[in-house]
Amino acid sequence: MCGNNMSAPLPAIVPAARKATAAVIFLHGLGDTGHGWSEALAGIKSPHVKYICPHAPVMPVSLNMNMSMPSWFDIIGLSPDSQEDEAGIKQAAENVKALIDQEVKNGIPSNRIILGGFSQGGALSLYTALTTHQKLAGVIALSCWLPLRASFPQGPISGVNKDIAVLQCHGDCDPLVPVMFGSLTVEKLKTMINPANVTFKTYSGMMHSSSLEEMMDVKQFIDKHLPPID
Ligand SMILES: *[C@@H]1O[C@H](CO)[C@@H](O)[C@H](O)[C@H]1NC(C)=O
Ligand SMILES: *[C@@H]1O[C@H](CO)[C@@H](O)[C@H](O)[C@H]1NC(C)=O
Ligand SMILES: *[C@@H]1O[C@H](CO)[C@@H](O)[C@H](O)[C@H]1NC(C)=O
Numbered sequence: 001m002c003g004n005n006m007s008a009p010l011p012a013i014v015p016a017a018r019k020a021t022a023a024v025i026f027l028h029g030l031g032d033t034g035h036g037w038s039e040a041l042a043g044i045k046s047p048h049v050k051y052i053c054p055h056a057p058v059m060p061v062s063l064n065m066n067m068s069m070p071s072w073f074d075i076i077g078l079s080p081d082s083q084e085d086e087a088g089i090k091q092a093a094e095n096v097k098a099l100i101d102q103e104v105k106n107g108i109p110s111n112r113i114i115l116g117g118f119s120q121g122g123a124l125s126l127y128t129a130l131t132t133h134q135k136l137a138g139v140i141a142l143s144c145w146l147p148l149r150a151s152f153p154q155g156p157i158s159g160v161n162k163d164i165a166v167l168q169c170h171g172d173c174d175p176l177v178p179v180m181f182g183s184l185t186v187e188k189l190k191t192m193i194n195p196a197n198v199t200f201k202t203y204s205g206m207m208h209s210s211s212l213e214e215m216m217d218v219k220q221f222i223d224k225h226l227p228p229i230d
Contacts, residue, residue: 011054012038017047022112022226027121031069044219093128116140135160138225141168145181163194167221171206
């Protein structure tokens with residue numbers, strides 16, 4: 001899109017109204033782009049926070065008969081026992097870590113960054129937060145699941161994000177990623193990190209989508225964990 005090589009287009013960004021002292025990096029779902037989420041986040045923005053919504057690379061997706069679409073990694077199936085694209089998930093997490101490093105270089109410490117996402121993007125945000133050495137301010141995991149869950153320990157994880165604050169949200173009428181996967185993920189998370197820091201919210205009648213009520217909960221979480229500093 002810009003520049004003269006084939007690298008992915010630059011993320012959609014909602015700049016801070018004043019000096020950015022915190023950031024939210026939000027990863028969209030399968031087949032989407034960062035634009036819709038950047039508009040949604042612009043609707044709940046705080047003046048000291050920069051919102052970054054990258055776009056996934058376009059790749060063939062097994063689940064969709066190898067059709068090419070924006071996707072952070074390959075998805076083979078949506079049931080809990082489906083085979084997973086381990087190499088693709090790990091590479092995607094590396095790319096997100098590089099994006100975090102870039103913001104750190106721009107002057108925002110990683111513990112002033114919240115990582116979040118919807119569906120496949122939410123799954124990637126959870127996986128990245130639980131495996132990175134960058135201490136984050138929190139994770140917002142919407143309508144999603146924990147990828148490669150067998151790769152995580154049975155008990156508490158070690159590492160910088162073992163007490164990380166997690167907001168997990170799910171529509172109770174989700175036909176694509178059933179709310180049961182969300183609650184199983186929460187149960188698993190509570191064994192891995194401090195359970196006092198995990199919040200699970202379900203939304204009555206909501207499908208595989210978002211809602212105003214959910215966005216208000218997202219705003220409240222961001223304001224709590226990324227308060228203004230002067
Ligand atoms: C493509 O452009 C990006 C951004 O300017 C740069 O980081 C990357 O190294 C470039 N890649 C190649 C193969 O030139
Ligand atoms: C998708 O591509 C893979 C690898 O190229 C191939 O093995 C598989 O049969 C293809 N699936 C469909 C539904 O075309
Ligand atoms: C996690 O929970 C503990 C115990 O309630 C609390 O002291 C700590 O501040 C929480 N951490 C975060 C990041 O919210």
